[in-house]
Amino acid sequence: MSTVAGSPLPYWRLSGFYFAYFALLGGVAPFLSLYFESLGFSPARIGELVAIPMLMRCIAPNLWGWLGDATGQRLLIVRVGALLTALCFAGIFWRQDYWWLAAIMALHSFFWHAVLPQFEAITLAHLGSQSARYSQLRLWGSVGFILTVVLLGLLLQRAGMAVYPMAMFGIMLLIAVCSSLVPQPPRQPASAAVAGDGFLRRLRQPGVPAFFVAVALMQLSHGPYYTFLSIHLEALGYGRGLIGLLWALGVLAEIVLFMFMHRLLAWISLRQLLVVSFALAALRWLLLGTLAEEMLVLLFAQLLHAATFGAFHVASIHLVQQRFGERYQGQGQALYATLAGIGGALGALCSGYAWAGMGPTLTFAAAALAAFVGMLLLLLRLHDQSSKGAG
Template sequence: MSAVAGSPLPYWRLSGFYFAYFALLGGVAPFLSLYFESLGFEPARIGELVAIPMLMRCVAPNLWGWLGDATGQRLLIVRVGALLTALTFAGIFWRQDYWWLAAIMALHSFFWHAVLPQFEAITLAHLGSQSSRYSQLRLWGSVGFILTVVLLGLLLQREGMGVYPMAMLGIMLLISLCSALVPSPPQHVAATQEHADGFLQRLWRPGVPAFFLCVALMQLSHGPYYTFLSIHLEALGYGRGLIGALWALGVVAEIVLFLVMRRVLAVFSLRRLLVASFLIASLRWLLLGTLADYLSVLIFAQVLHAATFGAFHVAAIHFVQQRFGEKYQGQGQALYATLAGVGGALGALYSGYVWQELGPALTFAVAAASAFSAALILALRLREDD
């Protein structure tokens, strides 16, 4: 049941949307760079093309977040954004030159990044006082990711990269269908203090600016992982089927964490979870950059995804919920997505240039330094009760 009496939680419809949305990410993260490589683009151009959707995360979420909070029509924004994501992506079948692909990446991602921050606010509204159950819904996104990584990896190994755009379009249409099935959230009665201060006042509360800076640093540190891991592993001699399985392994670890996250949140403060996530991320990038040719080390590094994405994301979602309340939840989640986009775009860009000139080890070393810096910032700037 949701927090509003008599209003049942639409568990499977909310979970279904997460399943479809992150199934798309499961097609993008491991394989988009391979698709661009199959078209003949060099690493710097691949980094630029992968960075464009992340740059859209710097613009789109804040616009849609403000609109969602101002109008209250978050679900409509999700549905329109999902449909236009698919329609604009379909232009990829017309041409595949660099500038056309850059335009397609920019246009479809402008609508794609309208979707998730608003849906996070919708989910939290459905959960009400049971927000600790968030991870039980979100884990189905990880299931969607893992199935796409495994099945699409096998499909691409058998049929080649030419089928990739059609598979992506099919998943986008599934997101649109799932968004149509999600009901509007219940209207909660907000406490008086909820409206005592505005969005900007909440943004400048102690520790909040440091948190958002570190969100950007976390995604910057993921730049070489999301942009070049598959290419890196192919160069080391791993087959595409195994590469897909290794991506999936990381998400399996993430799912296991989501299953127990409610208990983890009851034991550890958000500050401790965030700092630990960054420290583990730093270790993970060092391992991937220097020892990925050892399968046992690679497996261990992928298991650490439970912390570097799973624990970090859930802790971050709860941090934003606590700091911005229901009234400003759309803008708070949008700013989280935006800063993640800034970091992700910079991560993709720097990794493209550094990878081409200096190779994988130094590229991942920069990522490790970024994550470690964020751990220090949060350790110094967040209070223990955060």
């Protein structure tokens, strides 16, 4: 087992948390709206209920990030946040009227979105100088996501949507258990406060504001993909079983990339990795909008998920670590989560309006334009702080 600063790296405990956390996301993304539909809600009400957690993602991470940096108690925040996520969600077993469910969505997601940015900082603290191995831990989140999509789909097909809340509650309890097994990271030497230094000063470093704008643009560009890909492919004549496999292919490509990312980071800079991921995102959306009826093109476009999510996310996590340091790591990761949430919410909203008015081709073209603008921002404004991403 590898060691960090003389302490063994708790690989499986860290990986187990990522597995459980993204298993929950694998239950939410494909099935939450179906559950609300089974309760008889209209499409408008379903959209509102699904949007509430996105709104919380724009609010919660910064509050918890500030608290984590101010107190240093990031692991306690993760454990309490995971437990309160489950406890708040448990209210769904009592009532299922609209306003009660809206409150449940707001409360449980407020604590759920507190968890991941703080855990990212904990993971990087455990890794220390081995931060390039982050992707080897994070890949288990993708494994959890894809297993949940497959197994929960089979369960709901056999038992019906009535079992959905219990399945989600069980995964939330698993997250809480996994968080309790993670040890405190090695204590870093306390860095002396530097006059004039602070979170806002770090945020104003050259290229950092452009990076965060690019983060929002990348997530905005994913709006048509996450919201309408299945509908788009079904309209082109693909069966639902094949569509599910195509979704899974994208996540599998992401997992493979995570397995080799530590080697990639040894010879390519974070800026280069980000620029390439944005360029491939623009290409991917153009292909999906114009040539998705060609199976080989569609397979290639799904394999590009390794770049548009996997490479982008890993490079972003490392860049935030690099630019904000240990002292402001929690707030930096929280801001990254917040900008991603804002971009994702705007992407879903804008693609909904564009899809009906402009159609799939122009909607995906607009998404490609958003990714291209993000690439230009990074090319013009972001500069490498060190020669390699693994530094």
